[in-house]
Each structure stands twice: as structure tokens, then as C-alpha cells.
Amino acid sequence: MKKLTSKQYLIIASLIFGMFFGAGNLIFPVHLGQMAGKNWLFAAIGFIISGTLIPLAALLALAVTRADGIFGLARPLGKKFALTFLILVHLTLGPLFATPRTATVPFSMFSDHFSKGMQPWALLIYSAVFFGIVYYCSLSEGKITDRVGKILNPSFLALLFIIFLIAAIKPMGATSSTQASADYLAAPLTNGFLQGYNTLDALAALAFGITVVTAIKGFKIKEGKETSLALAKTGAIGFAGIAIIYLILVALGAGSLHYFKLSENGGIAFAQIAHHYLGTFGEALLATLATITCMSTAIGLVVAFAQDFHKRFPKISYRTFLTFNCLLSFAIANFGLTTIIAWSTPVLMFLYPLAIALIFCGLTSKFFNNDPAVYKFAVYFTIIPALFDGLNAAPSIISNTAFTKAALTFAGHYLPFFSLGIGWLTFGIAGYLLGLGIHLYKSKASSQAVELAD
The missing domain is CATH 1.20.1740.10 (Amino acid/polyamine transporter I)
Known part of the structure; x- marks a missing residue:
């Protein structure tokens, strides 16, 4: 070696x-x-x-x-x-x-x-x-x-x-x-x-x-x-x-x-x-x-x-x-x-969370055999809150519009840690864990099917 x-x-x-x-x-x-x-x-x-x-x-x-x-x-x-x-x-x-x-x-x-x-x-x-x-x-x-x-x-x-x-x-x-x-x-x-x-x-x-x-x-x-x-x-x-x-x-x-x-x-x-x-x-x-x-x-x-x-x-x-x-x-x-x-800044506030979710999935991919389900739940759960984080960091020409103000008010009420700029964090973790749970369930079901066939 x-x-x-x-x-x-x-x-x-x-x-x-x-x-x-x-x-x-x-x-x-x-x-x-x-x-x-x-x-x-x-x-x-x-x-x-x-x-x-x-x-x-x-x-x-x-x-x-x-x-x-x-x-x-x-x-x-x-x-x-x-x-x-x-x-x-x-x-x-x-x-x-x-x-x-x-x-x-x-x-x-x-x-x-x-x-x-x-x-x-x-x-x-x-x-x-x-x-x-x-x-x-x-x-x-x-x-x-x-x-x-x-x-x-x-x-x-x-x-x-x-x-x-x-x-x-x-x-x-x-x-x-x-x-x-x-x-x-x-x-x-x-x-x-x-x-x-x-x-x-x-x-x-x-x-x-x-x-x-x-x-x-x-x-x-x-x-x-x-x-x-x-x-x-x-x-x-x-x-x-x-x-x-x-x-x-x-x-x-x-x-x-x-x-x-x-x-x-x-x-x-x-x-x-x-x-x-x-x-x-x-x-x-x-x-x-x-x-x-x-x-x-x-x-x-x-x-x-x-x-x-x-x-x-x-x-x-x-x-x-x-x-x-x-x-x-x-x-x-x-x-x-x-x-x-x-x-x-708003673009990075959107892209970086997706990159972090992708990086984490890649790092731990050996634990779930690179199952696409884990990637999809982790990244897709991150996208929406990351969009809100991006809007929150946008220049005034965007952040002062009625639509943006309403969206940010909603995010402030329902996204944990949104005020800190990391509203994506809990959603990304939840998506990853959900995807991992689905992978484990599918693996267990597949193993049981093989046992029954034998």
C-alpha cells in the first residue's frame, strides 16, 4: 500500500x-x-x-x-x-x-x-x-x-x-x-x-x-x-x-x-x-x-x-x-x-446551503450506498428555505418589494434560525434523516424479500 x-x-x-x-x-x-x-x-x-x-x-x-x-x-x-x-x-x-x-x-x-x-x-x-x-x-x-x-x-x-x-x-x-x-x-x-x-x-x-x-x-x-x-x-x-x-x-x-x-x-x-x-x-x-x-x-x-x-x-x-x-x-x-x-450575497446565500447539503451527502455516501433518495431529500428540503435566505440578503431594490416583505414575514414566523441567516439548516438535517430512514427501510425490506425467496 x-x-x-x-x-x-x-x-x-x-x-x-x-x-x-x-x-x-x-x-x-x-x-x-x-x-x-x-x-x-x-x-x-x-x-x-x-x-x-x-x-x-x-x-x-x-x-x-x-x-x-x-x-x-x-x-x-x-x-x-x-x-x-x-x-x-x-x-x-x-x-x-x-x-x-x-x-x-x-x-x-x-x-x-x-x-x-x-x-x-x-x-x-x-x-x-x-x-x-x-x-x-x-x-x-x-x-x-x-x-x-x-x-x-x-x-x-x-x-x-x-x-x-x-x-x-x-x-x-x-x-x-x-x-x-x-x-x-x-x-x-x-x-x-x-x-x-x-x-x-x-x-x-x-x-x-x-x-x-x-x-x-x-x-x-x-x-x-x-x-x-x-x-x-x-x-x-x-x-x-x-x-x-x-x-x-x-x-x-x-x-x-x-x-x-x-x-x-x-x-x-x-x-x-x-x-x-x-x-x-x-x-x-x-x-x-x-x-x-x-x-x-x-x-x-x-x-x-x-x-x-x-x-x-x-x-x-x-x-x-x-x-x-x-x-x-x-x-x-x-x-x-x-x-x-x-x-x-443573495446568490451565495442560496447556492451555499445546497453545496453544503451535497458535500455532506457525498462525505457520508458510503453509509447509504450512494442512494439517490438521501441526496434528493437532503437537497430538496434545503432549496426552499435557502431561497428565503437569499431573498433576505437581497439589495433593497428586491427586499423592499411587497412580495419579498410578505415572503420574509412568513419565513420569519415559520423557519427556525431564519433571523440568523441559516433558515435552511433544520430543513436540510430533517431531509437528510428522512432520506436515510427511507434508505434503511428499503434495505431492510429488500433483505427480508431475499430471505423469503431463499
Whole structure:
């Protein structure tokens, strides 16, 4: 029985770290720290659960079920559901939210240097150049981007750790004395958990996690059990590194309230912190490195999107999907980071519960022989309350309509934990248990039928 060597463990762990931590992951924990204030630690724990543990569980679910990605994992729910879910996830990771965000995150780190009137024009020019380069590099899937990423990503991390070191030597102030926003006074753990949705890493793990599984198998680990064990160990190492960075960033955001007011988004907050510790040169260097690392991420996203959709719809060319993605991403990027986050939140409040239910079913599938009934009850019971959670997080243009207000009033009365943003939880658990009960009943009935036949 072959096992990974220590060096191979580190190689896979670094692959996981590189796949799931980028410049975009900086902004959400920093902003979370500002919102959570003195309750930053509980908020950070919630964020780490949804931002690292659930993505790790997604990787393990792929290994346990031996699925080739989203479609394979969701296949027990039927081809139509699996294809619909795959499209929704890829649109979220692609041109609707994640890919436009790769341009707006680095831009937000220097946008304050432009006047309010000039910012839209600056973003237009910046995003046009950004996605023009992304499109050009993605046409041939050039390896130069991978090489540049391997050089610049460590440089980006090195600069990040310099900020951490200076902050440890000269902190901005005690986090225990900073004021928390209203939501984080009442439920910091739950709100931190919900903020972790913004990383999109659980969805990314379902979409691209097969890369990690394939890398492990590339070291001639063939048995399913050994693959899962190797993935659990390497994933624990890789995500532990990410969790530590998240914890420091949340604390840094909380401490920054001694110098700065609550920012509009995490990009602005992190730029302010970088300027505080490293001056204008450090802020400019950070923005430059963030631009290139985000560009590397964007190339990976648009290539994966075009490849997967061309595979599912072969009559449409790779270049057509690539062009569509880049153009739509460019258009949406120009709404700005704050608007993109505001509109992505209700979508994530809907998709994440479905992903969590699917991941849990995949992880435990050995106990019920991958019976589709368990998947269907768990996921279908989650859909309706997840829709209500999504409506509750929608921008005012939707949440202030008469229909939405009536729907939310109903949900507030009849869905447990709806006020916390997790109205789906009890329904998902109930659906899973009901499906499991039906599976056990069918198994028992089948065994009795066999006994009678004998």
C-alpha cells in the first residue's frame, strides 16, 4: 500500500494553498474584523469554518464518491439538476461574480487616489486592460502566466507577512476596545460563518477540486481509502495555513478601527492598513502584486469556464465561451466591488446551503450506498428555505418589494434560525434523516424479500 512521502505531502498542501488563497481572499477577513470589532475572535472562527473546513470537506466528498467534479457529485439528483447546478456554480465563479471581482479587488486597493468623479473612468480603463490581457493569455493557455504566478504569488505572500510582522511589533491598538456592528454584537459566530461564503472556496472546491485528487493519484496512490486519507492530511496542512492568515487578517481589521472608520469594502480597508505600515511605496507594491496575482486567478477561472462549457456544449467553441466570459466579466466589473458583493450575497446565500447539503451527502455516501433518495431529500428540503435566505440578503431594490416583505414575514414566523441567516439548516438535517430512514427501510425490506425467496 503506497503512501505519500513528506515532500509529496508538502507539494500537495502547497497546491491546495495556492488554489484557494489569493489576493481576493484578503479583503473579506479584514472587513469582517472591522465589522466584528471586539467580537473578532468568534467571527473569525465562523469565517474559518465556512472558508476552510467546508472547502476541505468538498475535496474529501469528491475523493469519497470518486466524482469528477460538480456534475459527478450531483449526479444522484438526476442529470438535469446536476447540469443546472453546474451552470449556476460556474456562472457564479465565472462572469457574474468571481471573475469580475479579480479586477475590482486590486483596483479598490488604489481607487482612493482618484477623485469620486474620476473613479468610474479609472475602473473602466483598468478593467479593459486587465481583461484584455486575461483574454490574450487565455487564448493559448500560455504557460508564462503559470511561471509568473509561481514567482509573484510568493512575493505577494512575503509582503503580506512583512505587514503581519510590523503589525505584531507595533499594533494599531487593542482589539478588545473596538466597537462591533449591531449584527456582530448579537451573533458574531453565525455572521462570520456567513461572511465566509464570500470566499467562494466551497464552490471552487467542487468545481476544481478534482485537480487536487488527480495530483495525489499522480503519485501512484490508487486505492480510494488511501487517496481520501492523503487528501485529508494534505488538505488539513494547506487549509491550516489559510486559516492562520484569516485569523491574523480579522484581528488586523478589528485593530484598524483605532485609526480608520468602517470602510465600504475590504479592499479599501486593506489598502489603508498597508499604507499605515508601509507608506505609499508599500501600498503601490501591494496593489501591483495583487493585480498580477488576481490576473493569474482570472486566467485560471476563464480557462476552466470555457473548457467545461465547451465540454458540455461541444457545438460552441472554446474561444466563443472565452470571449463571452471576458466581455461579461469586464461589463460587470465596472459596477464596482461593493455592488458586486451586494448582488453576489443573495446568490451565495442560496447556492451555499445546497453545496453544503451535497458535500455532506457525498462525505457520508458510503453509509447509504450512494442512494439517490438521501441526496434528493437532503437537497430538496434545503432549496426552499435557502431561497428565503437569499431573498433576505437581497439589495433593497428586491427586499423592499411587497412580495419579498410578505415572503420574509412568513419565513420569519415559520423557519427556525431564519433571523440568523441559516433558515435552511433544520430543513436540510430533517431531509437528510428522512432520506436515510427511507434508505434503511428499503434495505431492510429488500433483505427480508431475499430471505423469503431463499
